[in-house]
Structure formats: C-alpha cells, structure tokens
Amino acid sequence: xxxxxxxxxxLFAGLVATCVTLAIERWGGLxxxxxxxxxxxxxxxxxxxxxxxNEIAMIESMSIVPLGMLVNGLFLSVWVVLPSRxxxxxxxxxxxxxxxLVWAIAGFILLTSIDRILQSGVSxxxxxxxxLFSVITLAILFNLEPREAPKGSQSVRWQVLIGRGAAAxxxxxxxxxxxxxxxxxxxxxxxxxxxxxLTSMVALWLAQGQTVPQGAVGPMxxxxxxxxxxxxxxxxxxxxxxxxxGSILAWVIAVGGWSFPTFLVLRRRDISHxxxxxxxxxxEPLQQ
Numbered sequence: 702x703x704x705x706x707x708x709x710x711x712l713f714a715g716l717v718a719t720c721v722t723l724a725i726e727r728w729g730g731l732x733x734x735x736x737x738x739x740x741x742x743x744x745x746x747x748x749x750x751x752x753x754x755n756e757i758a759m760i761e762s763m764s765i766v767p768l769g770m771l772v773n774g775l776f777l778s779v780w781v782v783l784p785s786r787x788x789x790x791x792x793x794x795x796x797x798x799x800x801x802l803v804w805a806i807a808g809f810i811l812l813t814s815i816d817r818i819l820q821s822g823v824s825x826x827x828x829x830x831x832x833l834f835s836v837i838t839l840a841i842l843f844n845l846e847p848r849e850a851p852k853g854s855q856s857v858r859w860q861v862l863i864g865r866g867a868a869a870x871x872x873x874x875x876x877x878x879x880x881x882x883x884x885x886x887x888x889x890x891x892x893x894x895x896x897x898x899l900t901s902m903v904a905l906w907l908a909q910g911q912t913v914p915q916g917a918v919g920p921m922x923x924x925x926x927x928x929x930x931x932x933x934x935x936x937x938x939x940x941x942x943x944x945x946x947g948s949i950l951a952w953v954i955a956v957g958g959w960s961f962p963t964f965l966v967l968r969r970r971d972i973s974h975x976x977x978x979x980x981x982x983x984x985e986p987l988q989q
Contacts, residue, residue, distance in 0.1 A: 738897070829933045
C-alpha cells in the first residue's frame, strides 16, 4: 500500500506541476499565478499520507502545511527583493541559491519550533489556523502594490518542463514516504517543498527574462494560500468522508472560497491600476 501510494502521488504531482508553468506562460502572471497555484500536488500528498500511514499522522502533517506555505512565501519574496540589488553576472544562479537557503533555514526553524509546540500540548488545528492567518498576512502585504505581470513571449523548453515535473514528483513521493515512516512533521514540510515555485521561477526567467516571473510572485503567493486552506479543511474532511470524498470537498472549498475570489479581486485591482496609469500618461502631454 505504501509503495503504490508513493508512486501514484508522485506521478500525479509531476503531471500537475508541469502545467503551472504553461499556465503562467500563456495567461500571464495574474491568471497563471493564481489559478496555477490551486491545490494540486497536496491533493495526492494528503490522500497518500492517509492511505500509507494513519489518520493522526496525516492530521499532524497537514497542520504544518500553512506555516510551510509561509516559508514558501519567504522563498518567493527573495525573487522580488534580491535581483534588483545584484550587480553579478549570474543573477539567476545567485537568486536561486539564496532563495533555497532562506527556505532551508526557515524550514529548519519551523520544524524545531513546531515539535516543541506540539509537545507543550497545543493542538494541530490551532497550529494550522495560526499558519493560515500568517501566510494570508504576508501574501496581502506583497500584493498591496501591483506589479507588471505580462504574458510570456517565448515558449518554455520541454526539457525544463520535464525537469520541473520530475522535481515535484520526487518531493511529493518523499513526503508520502516520510509520513509512512512515522515522520509526519517532516512529511508535511516536504509536501510543500517549493518545487513548483522554484521551477516556475527558473523556467520563466530563462524563457521570458526577469519581468515575467517577478510579476507572477504576488499572485502566486496570494493564490498559494488556497493550499493552506485545503490543508486546514482536509484535516477534517478526509477523516469524515474518506480519501476521495474528503479530497474533493476540501478542493472545492479551497478553490471556490479562496482561489476564485482572489483572482477576481486581483483582476479588478490591476484593471483600476492600468486605467490610472493610462490617464496619467494622457495628461502628461497636456501639462507640458
């Protein structure tokens, strides 16, 4: 059962991960960033953990996911803040390494802290709710000012897409395996390893340049909150309705309650911003 759960989860995660880069490339950072980060790889991860381990291990693993998405938010923030401050000839390589270093340090601190908190008697649900509100706060801060989020003009190479899918597959397969080995906290963090975010940033930077991936960071961060919502709901829905029914219910709540409304809000904000910029440009010749 464990081996089949690991294999199915990994293959499904790799397939879904490959599609997100294509979504951002085709529809731009806003649409691709939000709709491309709906709960995807976490779906087989949570179901696989439930089938491979037990209910308690799955709940404990999912409780760390919202805080794991907060760590992913810090990972993405590096891609916005760091490149403009680099004078190096290799900004992509340095940004990639620094973002992974930030994720690793923050992830280590998170695992150490959560383990102590759980031992003190704080419930998994309380931890998940705290993480959810924390990642929402960070995502909103990064979306206060709209950034240019153009569509891609060059196609992402198929080799990059295969590498992206393989990275996500390995990450999710490891998460399910770790859960089955009795390491639920590490499994929860592995389930949200930023394989999708990392490969999106690298693939889009190589194909489109720096602007396209940076424009997608804000929407991706805000859209990624739906993964945290999914994790909170799945802690209740899978034990109540089983792996299939519980996964479907949690996905519908996360997408309908967060992803779609977020897309509408960001689209309205960007339209208003574009109109203000256009009006300002039209008034400049008159003032001169």
